[in-house]
Amino acid sequence: xxxxxxxxxxxxxxxxxxxxxxxxxxxxxxxxxxxxxxxxxxxxxxxxxxxxxxxxxxxxxxxxxxxxxxxxxxxxxxxxxxxxxxxxxxxxxxxxxxxxxxxxxxxxxxxxxxxxxxxxxxxxxxxxxxxxxxxxxxxxxxxxxxxxxxxxxxxxxxxxxxxxxxxxxxxxxxxxxxxxxxxxxxxxxxxxxxxxxxxxxxxxxxxxxxxxxxxxxxxxxxxxxxxxxxxxxxxxxxxxxxxxxxxxxxxxxxxxxxxxxxxxxxxxxxxxxxxxxxxxxxxxxxxxxxxxxxxxxxxxxxxxxxxxxxxxxxxxxxxxxxxxxxxxxxxxxxxxxxxxxxxxxxxxxxxxxxxxxxxxxxxxxxxxxxxxxxxxxxxxxxxxxxxxxxxxxxxxxxxxxxxxxxxxxxxxxxxxxxxxxxxxxxxxxxxxxxxxx
Amino acid sequence: xxxxxxxxxxxxxxxxxxxxxxxxxxxxxxxxxxxxxxxxxxxxxxxxxxxxxxxxxxxxxxxxxxxxxxxxxxxxxxxxxxxxxxxxxxxxxxxxxxxxxxxxxxxxxxxxxxxxxxxxxxxxxxxxxxxxxxxxxxxxxxxxxxxxxxxxxxxxxxxxxxxxxxxxxxxxxxxxxxxxxxxxxxxxxxxxxxxxxxxxxxxxxxxxxxxxxxxxxxxxxxxxxxxxxxxxxxxxxxxxxxxxxxxxxxxxxxxxxxxxxxxxxxxxxxxxxxxxxxxxxxxxxxxxxxxxxxxxxxxxxxxxxxxxxxxxxxxxxxxxxxxxxxxxxxxxxxxxxxxxxxxxxxxxxxxxxxxxxxxxxxxxxxxxxxxxxxxxxxxxxxxxxxxxxxxxxxxxxxxxxxxxxxxxxxxxxxxxxxxxxxxxxxxxxxxxxxxxx
Numbered sequence: 001x002x003x004x005x006x007x008x009x010x011x012x013x014x015x016x017x018x019x020x021x022x023x024x025x026x027x028x029x030x031x032x033x034x035x036x037x038x039x040x041x042x043x044x045x046x047x048x049x050x051x052x053x054x055x056x057x058x059x060x061x062x063x064x065x066x067x068x069x070x071x072x073x074x075x076x077x078x079x080x081x082x083x084x085x086x087x088x089x090x091x092x093x094x095x096x097x098x099x100x101x102x103x104x105x106x107x108x109x110x111x112x113x114x115x116x117x118x119x120x121x122x123x124x125x126x127x128x129x130x131x132x133x134x135x136x137x138x139x140x141x142x143x144x145x146x147x148x149x150x151x152x153x154x155x156x157x158x159x160x161x162x163x164x165x166x167x168x169x170x171x172x173x174x175x176x177x178x179x180x181x182x183x184x185x186x187x188x189x190x191x192x193x194x195x196x197x198x199x200x201x202x203x204x205x206x207x208x209x210x211x212x213x214x215x216x217x218x219x220x221x222x223x224x225x226x227x228x229x230x231x232x233x234x235x236x237x238x239x240x241x242x243x244x245x246x247x248x249x250x251x252x253x254x255x256x257x258x259x260x261x262x263x264x265x266x267x268x269x270x271x272x273x274x275x276x277x278x279x280x281x282x283x284x285x286x287x288x289x290x291x292x293x294x295x296x297x298x299x300x301x302x303x304x305x306x307x308x309x310x311x312x313x314x315x316x317x318x319x320x321x322x323x324x325x326x327x328x329x330x331x332x333x334x335x336x337x338x339x340x341x342x343x344x345x346x347x348x349x350x351x352x353x354x355x356x357x358x359x360x361x362x363x364x365x366x367x368x369x370x371x372x373x374x375x376x377x378x379x380x381x382x383x384x385x386x387x388x389x390x391x392x393x394x395x396x397x398x399x400x401x402x403x404x405x406x407x408x409x410x411x412x413x414x415x416x417x418x419x420x421x422x423x424x425x426x427x428x429x430x431x432x433x434x435x436x437x
Numbered sequence: 438x439x440x441x442x443x444x445x446x447x448x449x450x451x452x453x454x455x456x457x458x459x460x461x462x463x464x465x466x467x468x469x470x471x472x473x474x475x476x477x478x479x480x481x482x483x484x485x486x487x488x489x490x491x492x493x494x495x496x497x498x499x500x501x502x503x504x505x506x507x508x509x510x511x512x513x514x515x516x517x518x519x520x521x522x523x524x525x526x527x528x529x530x531x532x533x534x535x536x537x538x539x540x541x542x543x544x545x546x547x548x549x550x551x552x553x554x555x556x557x558x559x560x561x562x563x564x565x566x567x568x569x570x571x572x573x574x575x576x577x578x579x580x581x582x583x584x585x586x587x588x589x590x591x592x593x594x595x596x597x598x599x600x601x602x603x604x605x606x607x608x609x610x611x612x613x614x615x616x617x618x619x620x621x622x623x624x625x626x627x628x629x630x631x632x633x634x635x636x637x638x639x640x641x642x643x644x645x646x647x648x649x650x651x652x653x654x655x656x657x658x659x660x661x662x663x664x665x666x667x668x669x670x671x672x673x674x675x676x677x678x679x680x681x682x683x684x685x686x687x688x689x690x691x692x693x694x695x696x697x698x699x700x701x702x703x704x705x706x707x708x709x710x711x712x713x714x715x716x717x718x719x720x721x722x723x724x725x726x727x728x729x730x731x732x733x734x735x736x737x738x739x740x741x742x743x744x745x746x747x748x749x750x751x752x753x754x755x756x757x758x759x760x761x762x763x764x765x766x767x768x769x770x771x772x773x774x775x776x777x778x779x780x781x782x783x784x785x786x787x788x789x790x791x792x793x794x795x796x797x798x799x800x801x802x803x804x805x806x807x808x809x810x811x812x813x814x815x816x817x818x819x820x821x822x823x824x825x826x827x828x829x830x831x832x833x834x835x836x837x838x839x840x841x842x843x844x845x846x847x848x849x850x851x852x853x854x855x856x857x858x859x860x861x862x863x864x865x866x867x868x869x870x871x872x873x874x
Contacts, residue, residue: 290741
């Protein structure tokens with residue numbers, strides 16, 4: 001690219017857009033940064049105070065007009081939303097062969113295949129490091145650092161709001177609704193928190209990571225997503241007694257039936273690399289051969305971390321380092337396994353509330369044995385409450401279908417007060433000896 | 438680069454070289470891999486069994502001849518050693534404008550500036566992801582993902598042997614010499630372990646990371662390196678009682694006097710991201726603005742992880758992604774602060790063995806107060822041994838010069854049996870509120 005200066009148009013001037021302008025305005029004299037110039041900006045409200053001076057830049061009321069403008073070499077989309085102006089503007093920019101940098105996980109998770117086709121057809125570029133895990137460079141690591149590897153699974157804490165809530169529940173001994181309300185007051189959770197706490201935000205992100213790692217189209221329809229609303233303080237405490245911590249885990253893994261992507265609360269053993277990731281942090285563990293396990297931890301959101309990731313994509317473009325959005329041409333992208341296809345084996349934690357009467361544990365054990373589910377540990381909690389006596393058990397590895405059947409049988413027992421809560425249990429990291437140095 | 442196939446010559450066929458050949462021989466049909474071809478190999482012994490078939494490749498007895506051969510587009514140096522054939526061969530390849538990929542930390546730490554000059558003069562390339570932390574992609578993350586950031590410090594566990602020894606001492610309750618002997622029997626430590634256990638291996642690695650993060654020439658003369666020979670089981674236990682874990686930490690940070698690079702045993706609070714990194718793993722925490730803290734953890738050595746990192750460099754070259762070795766042209770590289778220049782404030786742990794007599798603690802407290810060192814916590818361990826009564830204390834932050842003077846005074850007290858052991862104490866990670874998502 002020689003000394004060509006690339007002209008950047010930024011659509012969306014919220015905290016991330018402001019952080020990006022600040023970052024790009026700073027540090028004049030930098031070899032790479034001097035080859036990027038903010039040319040134009042667009043937002044809904046021109047006069048809103050933003051803490052950065054946008055007067056040097058051309059203003060567009062309509063991001064689509066800016067995306068269409070031939071003076072813009074790189075269109076930065078920070079509008080958000082899977083459809084609407086964000087999608088239209090990105091399509092316009094890609095269709096004229098421009099380069100697009102975006103932080104928009106929903107857009108990519110839902111329309112990634114179509115956008116990758118536009119890149120292939122028109123020779124532009126589509127980079128989105130900021131769309132997953134904020135400042136944590138998981139996309140670059142997957143796509144570039146692990147290019148010689150075969151990835152078997154990706155597990156992550158990809159929603160900071162949920163991790164903040166779970167961490168705070170454990171630390172403060174308060175229940176979900178209470179902590180959520182506080183998080184909303186503090187601005188850590190949205191007024192409508194469902195997108196975060198029901199797992200869809202993490203789902204979009206793991207769908208993107210799965211696409212890159214496994215060469216699939218990102219797919220929402222193939223996703224199973226559960227959130228954390230059902231997790232009570234009781235479960236957090238009982239899990240701790242058994243040596244586990246509950247986290248909302250987004251996971252993509254190769255199975256016999258193909259690649260499976262899921263978001264669900266999970267019990268992690270305390271020595272799991274994700275168990276100690278607290279607060280609003282994000283983290284990802286990649287299992288791949290021959291590299292082994294790679295763990296990345298950092299801030300998953302916020303103006304600074306997200307602007308850092310957008311800037312990294314911009315600097316890569318300046319350096320001429322442009323990769324295919326999902327690693328392979330769009331017509332070579334595979335299809336992930338739809339949710340619910342195929343059985344598999346797993347270990348689970350089951351929490352019951354029972355009436356305190358003789359024979360309950362025998363009845364539960366019989367129901368499990370009938371379906372071939374064997375118990376690894378069982379704990380009857382002495383701290384009985386009004387709502388019943390808590391019993392928790394963990395199982396050995398067995399088929400999910402058997403677990404579901406046993407759970408249904410147990411739920412129909414007279415002594416069992418509420419439907420059993422079943423949470424997936426993750427094994428610890430491989431504990432083989434590591435070669436030194 | 439279109440569909441040009443790049444021809445690779447590999448010098449050094451130990452476990453990493455074998456792992457690399459295996460990786461490159463596998464997965465035919467891959468878009469990127471198909472554009473790399475192993476053309477030639479070189480090693481000391483042609484007929485040694487290696488578990489990979491090297492018969493398809495041209496053989497060179499002399500790596501320098503291979504480096505000079507115009508048929509080799511990319512020279513992969515896996516010979517090792519700061520000087521000798523590794524250095525000569527790399528110089529030859531770079532001087533003819535070829536691209537070099539190496540895992541040789543000693544070569545780069547000692548001659549990095551000179552080699553970067555050869556790259557600038559002749560237009561080749563020099564990539565070395567595998568030289569630091571094995572499969573952990575810390576160089577790419579620093580150079581590319583954090584390109585828009587200002588790094589303030591890098592802290593790492595960069596020597597797996599030391600981390601294995603410290604972790605095993607804690608877990609098994611055995612002393613350093615005992616665990617080291619076992620590690621040698623198991624092949625985790627060299628017959629002559631000094632390079633690892635005295636901190637120089639970690640020193641080479643942090644010198645390289647500092648060079649990239651701060652735009653300096655790598656420098657061994659600016660390095661302060663201490664190892665772990667002085668760390669006893671007693672210290673590990675007493676530190677744990679105070680809420681800390683002892684790790685060998687390699688650290689590069691901006692100070693008022695410039696960039697300072699050090700390797701030293703350090704007490705980490707249990708919530709420090711590096712405190713829970715056990716066994717032979719490597720890990721790095723990068724503190725930078727605006728991204729915040731980024732933590733990377735993985736296998737720091739071994740055939741698979743190291744081959745993965747070498748392959749990533751090769752694939753980057755195939756993709757046309759070639760960066761300057763230390764991020765800026767060699768004539769713009771700065772000079773790190775030599776060891777010992779400038780004072781600074783820090784917190785320390787001090788462990789004493791004293792005779793059990795009245796007035797000892799008063800005498801120690803007086804010596805500290807005289808030099809303005811204030812005590813944060815103090816613990817007299819009840820488990821007195823033949824060698825004296827252990828007393829440990831941690832200080833508040835104060836100047837290192839004051840600490841050294843107080844330590845000298847304390848060491849000269851009659852009641853103090855052995856020279857005090859002083860270990861640097863690291864603060865926990867920033868605990869400000871994280872923005873959610």
